Amino acid sequence: MPAFSLDPSQTAWCAELRDLAAERLRPLADKGEPGHVNRPLVAELGRLGLLERLFTSGAFDLCLMRESLAHSCTEAETALALQGLGAHPVHAHGTRAQRERWLPRVAEGSAVAAFALSEPGAGSDAAALELRAEGDAAGEGDAAGEGGSPAAEPDGPARWRLTGEKCWISNAPEADFYTVFARTTPDAGARGVTAFLVPADRPGLTGTGLDMLSPHPIGSLSFDAVPVTADDVLGEPDRGFRVAMGTLNLFRPSVGAFAVGMAQAALDATLVHTAERDAFGGKLRDLQTVAHQVAEMALRTEAARLMVYAAATAYDEKAPDVPGRAAMAKLLATETAQYVVDSAVQLHGARALRHGHLLEHLYREVRAPRIYEGASEVQRGIIAKELYATMEAGQ
Template identity: 75%
Template sequence: MPAFSLDPSQNDWCTELRALAADRFRPLAEKGEPGRVNRPLVAALGETGLLGRLFSAPAEPLERDGTGTGGALGLCLMRESLAYACTEAETALALQGLGAHPVHAYGTAAQRERWLSEAAAGRAIAAFALSEPGAGSDAAALSLAADRDGPDGWRLSGEKCWISNAPEADFYTVFARTTRGAGSRGVTAFLVPADREGLTGTALDMLSPHPIGALAFDGVRVGPEDVIGEVDRGFRVAMTTLNRFRPSVGAFAVGMASAALDASIAHTARRDAFGGTLADLQSVAHRVAEMATRTEAARLMVYAAASAYDHEGPRAPGIARRAAMAKLLATETAQYVVDAAVQLHGARALQRGHLLEHLYREVRAPRVYEGASEVQRGIIAKELYA
């Protein structure tokens, strides 16, 4: 299927998702507490089957389902559609996917049986614990130590920081250093339940409305049954997960940009000013045209990156570059579009509770998490000069 074209079933599905987000998820989101996991909202995502879609397809490569709404492209369509009407629902879905995808793609049968069904149903909250106080953008520099404890176990000691869903998650995909001095080759992924002795967490007061926290590991015991994938091969688990989700971060951004664009079109078309409407002013109309053009360009790049992932697999040449380009362009575009929308609306857009006030707070974080814009440019440049 051409990357620039969605078929009727996909367009219909996106329309259904927008309506579902507005009618069912938005009321639940409004009852939630900022900075806390909204468990009723996550449960609703599970009850509607949306979380199950994250884990129903083969993990590598991800294939489309019969309606053309599976795989990486399906995830992008979900995130874009949900973000348009309810960013909280979008983020809750994405965090479940990010935290549990390593178990889906690399976990043992026992790990999948214990945790995936619970995550898909929205009963267990997942989290992806990679970043540390001294290792954010440079993920290979992480220092959470996994020291040998007997012939078949380890003790985790150190900290994780900026972890979405922490400290309220029920289980964590944790990346720790099992071989010192080995860079990315000495990292192992572990599945760590939240009630494991020695694991504590604190919430961080962040600009982003969704929960973010820090984790402390004080000799947390993990065994071979907790390893996700292979020992010392956890960096691959982390990077393939991020490559899987980076285009869909772009889709989240496109959804927010689309909402801001539509709000701007409606506002400028009806707002009286200077003997006509705002839309009659060439400067305003041209600004809205620029917003629309950038949003559509970002959308097409996101779809292209996701389609390539689905058809070629996560380790095909150029997949990382495409994912980085999609995230970079879409998140930078969304920042521009939302900021322009605030400017066109004026002071009303800064009032607490206004759609654009909400989007203005939401749109900043995606330029940082899952690899800041500067990191994406580095990935792109590295592949161009390889």
């Protein structure tokens, strides 16, 4: 792995992204309704060409985008990331028809994507999925949606019917299509899962928004015999777990980049505050305990950044140790961001707890990444599994 130092063009691009996020995306984010998809914000990401880069750039550039946007506008960062998470399986595993129908709309910001993996009883244990894809023996695909709209029907006869629930799904229930993972072979664990591209207007598909700590659009989905065809499959039947894990291996390091962006924003705010705040006959920065705390915040943020960059580079170079590196990057960066933001709140005092303060916002935002796309405990399990597998392979 190379030592990581951004070249001048990368540094300039990151600065440009931070400025765009502050000047053009932040105003749109402020106008959004908490808990709902902010379509004007998504459309602006499309106009700026950032959504298209989800499909033309590697993991390293994705991390630079997420880190830079998160520094100035976490809502814009999240909107971009969710588009990528929901649409990447289509980009990587979709048929030509699937890609041509959906990816241009995702890139321009006119279609909202969602990644539907988690369930009420299968969050961290993704192999325990219970959403059933049951064979439709009749193959008639005659289920009717509300109002009987023919536009909601699949293009061909239904081969399966999806029945069950998904929960904690970002962009649900307002997305235009979902990458859905369902069990096609009972009692087969990870081997019996298939990935489907399911348009939101399919009959039998309904959803409800959830009121969460962070103001992101998150909801649950209910599948009542939702028809899907062979043309809706992403990849191969019973091989959907590979689709899910491949997507997560790409996006886990970039979750770490999101966390690093938040940590850097908290650190920058703390540097300004401690340099200006009068306390005990001097400035806060003059107190050794404060100075050492700020140094520790900076140290951990930079360490997390380097690990994120290393994991992203490993992904781009198709290195064999991507799962372990991705897990390490996600784990270290999200835990670090929690520490840095919490420390920043402590050094700012009560003012940081007021609604509308940057750190109050970051404090609410920083908690979720330690859970989604695999909780910290899951990442430790992945790391240990990869370590032992590497040891045994070398024996």
